[in-house]
Amino acid sequence: MHNPQLAANGQLTHLLTLEGLPAPVITHILDSATPFVSFGERDVKKVPLLRGKAVFNLFFENSTRTRTTFEIAAKRLSADVINLNIGASSTAKGESVLDTIDNLTAMDADIFVVRHSESGAAHLIASHLNATGRSHVHVVNAGDGRHQHPTQGLLDLYTIRHYKKAFTALSVAVVGDVLHSRVARSLISGLTTLGTPDVRVVGPQTLIPTAVESLGVRVCHDMREGVAGCDVVVMLRLQNERMKGALLPSTGEYFQYYGLTPDKLALAKPDAIVMHPGPMNRGVEIDSAVADGARAVILPQVTFGIAVRMAVMSLIAGNG
Amino acid sequence: MKTAILGATLVDPAAGTEHGADLYVADGRIAAVGTAPKDWNADATIDASGLTVMPGLVDLAVRLDEPGAPLDDTPGREVDACVAGGVTRVACPPDTDPPLDEPGLVAMVRQRAMLQGRVHVHPVGALTRGLAGADLTEMRELAEAGCVAFSQADHPLVDTQVLWRALQYATTFDLPVWLRPQDPWLGKGGVAHDGEVATRLGLAGVPVVAETVAVATIVALMRITGARVHLCRLSSAEGVALVRAAKAEGLPLTADVASHALHLSDIDIGWFDTRVRVTPPLRATRDRAALRAAVRDGTLDAICSDHTPVGADAKQVPFAEATPGASGVELLLSLALKWADDERIALPAALAAVTTGPARVLGVAPPTLAIGAPADLCVFDRAAWWRVDPDALASRGHSTPFAGLELPGRVVATLAAGTAVFRR
Structure with a gap:
């Protein structure tokens, strides 16, 4: 079956996924x-x-x-x-x-x-x-x-291109609940298609899907390693229902190891930008000092x- | 009634032979092979030149919709599907509506099958009441009513103590237990093989470990109970390896695989194709290769269709919400032949997986073309290819992942006790 979002002549008829989109x-x-x-x-x-x-x-x-x-x-x-x-x-x-x-x-x-x-x-x-x-x-x-969530993926790509220009020289870290995230899947599809050489997914093993490397990304369980030298840090929203149970013990422990704080962001490139698809959980996946800081481009994303x-x-x- | 079948190639998996000879059938049994018996006067003659004759196929998992057929449906549609596929003996899983957990229901299923008179039907009784996994059924009485084995169908037992007790109780009366190995917790919510495809498509996965943990648990319980167990629908390379080891240990274990799992993998889900939604899920291509090899070397005893009629509406929904299952009994012979052709396996050995192998699991006499054997026969055109048209299937369910594909081998006629019950 050919990709159902493209017409026989290759024209975009529907927008269903960024995967496979030329x-x-x-x-x-x-x-x-x-x-x-x-x-x-x-x-x-x-x-x-x-x-x-x-x-x-x-x-x-x-x-x-x-x-x-x-x-x-x-x-x-x-x-x-x-x-x-x-x-x-x-x-x-x-x-x-x-x-x-x-x-x-x-x-x-x-x-x-x-x-x-x-x-x-x-x-x-x-x-x-x-x-x-x-x-x-x-x-x-x-x-x-x-x-x-292809329009979210496209707006993320637009934002990255606006601030960073060439995708072929970028390191991008996608941090958090990748397992349940359609935002992560769309962005990863788009980034790899546009030739981004270094895409990392960062999170505990419980939130990283099986065989995710096959999407063209590298897995980091240590956030410091994951954001080190990055041009772009994309924080994913942690849904309320995942904040306790068998996936994560608590929001406190999650924030300590995977929350984006100024000291962790300091490991990224000095001009690195911080993105978030919203709505944010301050103090869970992102520190307010980062969310409201100079490197956050979260509101331009919305525009x-x-x-x-x-x-x-x-x-x-x-x-x- | 005397019938002569002339000019065919006879394939007899029980004898391991394939040769051209005429076949003479009288009083429902095979009367002679090669030369006609003395004073032979045929009532009917079938010109089978260019065709192949084999014993009727035995299918370990066919859902006949009995009880539970939609009220507006023609009785016996799934039996029509069986004979159209050359299948003359089936086992029916207990996940009917209501489940087969009472002797009266089992008697009714057998009664209806006898009225149809075309296919031998062996009901598999529920291991627990309502398949709910808590209380044992009256297995001894159900066996008296005609159950050949006891099973949870696709409802895995959550409570391993109940599983242990069920195996102990069944073994007390030397009753076999058929189990589909899947740990209910590890596979919870899963709709596809936990791997690259499920990750790409964002589908909840059933990991291979859900199968291996269950096989390991069952094998451990077999050792302490002495239970006879048949494992249904093995799906993974690792699961096959555990079965091979348990058999080498001498445990009374048999196992089967669904015919679709020999030909498809999770990649065939494509863009959320709900026809490919089956239980257990289709796994990776390396698992498919291991399953194919395991049928060949006898680790897996039988290929079954896992025939499950599913209506169109139940498939026209998002992937995870689709009812699992596919109509398959009409494709069983062709899918077995395709596997044999791909793997270059001679017909008598290959077709054992749909005749003598499953018959051994059922505990019935091996189907054969020997003199005196019941004349339950499948006549097919080995050279014919046919395109699977779902709307042309006899089954109520028209959903199959093989829709539009061309498959080898076409059933031309099916005989039950010497009488033609299907002709194309």
Whole structure:
């Protein structure tokens, strides 16, 4: 089966994963985002690229923040935006995901922005649309289980490129709960595709997935070794439900060994940047002194995120 | 009823032979091989020139949906699937709805099978009530009702003390226990082999150690109880190595593998293909190689289809939510032949894994083409290739990971006690 996110001619039809996405496609998306970055500062924050198009934010799993950034991006492109909090409606009544999709397609949706708690949900929907001759309806994966969160990966790449330029000379450390992280998988896919020679994943063995080296990364269980000499440190969010139990004993011990503190950051390159996909747990994975420090680029990430999502939606479904 | 089958190549795994000869069937049994018996008058003649005849296949895991078939379904659809696959003898796992934990249910399954009259059906009884893993079933009475063995199907026993007691109790009455080795804790929540593919796709993994820990536990309990155990659906190279060692030690252990596990690996999940969601999960290619070698050297006694009809709706969901299983009994012969061709194994030796091997596990007489043997036969076209069209399967379930693939060997006819119960 060919990659379901690409049309037969190689055009991007859906954005489901950064894995297998050709480097020129990724670069083109990043390039296309640049003009949108300064957009928010304008008096009129709208372009007509998605005028007359309907964007359905389909959140089978709640996420106010991600939904909001997609909503802002779609509105700035002049699309009509419909927010559906499916977690609390249809599936609770027993309707299948694909029945929901068929119903909403009948309401003339153009783009589905999909967030789901199961890995592969966005692929399922895109494959269903492709198989039923509706590939003009586009799917943007806004996070599927622990699989991928490609727009987050793209905004992370955009941020790194903004501050660091060439990917082929970078050392990047991804720290924390890699096992459950779709953010980590997307970023790793993007970084390796763009030729980043040194990607490290850092965490205790319980939070590092089996055979993760096959993704093109190096495993460090010692955070000091993991961040040493890095250009970029990406901290992952630790979900509340992982903070105790069999994966980790306590947030205190986690912070001591894997939390990003000024002394650990001092081991990275002097101009290293610190990223976080948000929302942050201060004092769990990151010290406030770092989060609010000069090297944190966490808020620019959010701004770039809107530009990147505008670029993605305009590229897959834009008017001309 | 007298039937002459003329011009075929006869493959007899029990005798280890493959040769061209005519076969004469009378009164449900093989009456002669080569030359017709005296005063022979055939009621029917089958021209089988260019075709191959073998004893009907024996499949250790076929879910007949009995009890539990959807109400709107035609009775006997899964039996149709069996005979379309040349299978004339099956064992049915107890994970039916409700589970086979009462003699009345077992009697009903056997009664319905007898009414169908096409396939020998051997129910495997539940080891614990409702397969819940707490209370033993009335194994002795269930055996009287027709259960050949006792099993938890795909519901591993959590409590090892219950497992120990179950093995002790079964062994008291010399009843075999069939277990699928998977530690319920280590495999908890897993939907795919814990390896590169699951890591890439973000799927929860079932590690190999879930199988090896379970095999090691079972083998240790066999030593102190003397239990006869059959291990179902081995999936890993390390699991196979433990089985090999236990057999070398002289323990009364047998084991099988699912036919799909000889041909597919976790890579075939592709982009979340739910047809490839099976239990146990398909593992890495090195495991597949070890499983293929283990059938060849006899470490694994049987290839079974692990036939599980799953409706389309139950597969049109995200991977982890999909119901595991695939329809396979109609593909069993072809998948065994494909393995034999790939590994360059002669037919009599290869087909033992779907005839004499599983018959030995069941404790029934070895299927053979010898004079006097029951004429349960599979007639197939060795040279034919066919494309798997899921919608053309007789089974209620049309989900198979082999959809669209071309497979060797096509069943042309199936005979039960000398009567054609299937013809293509």
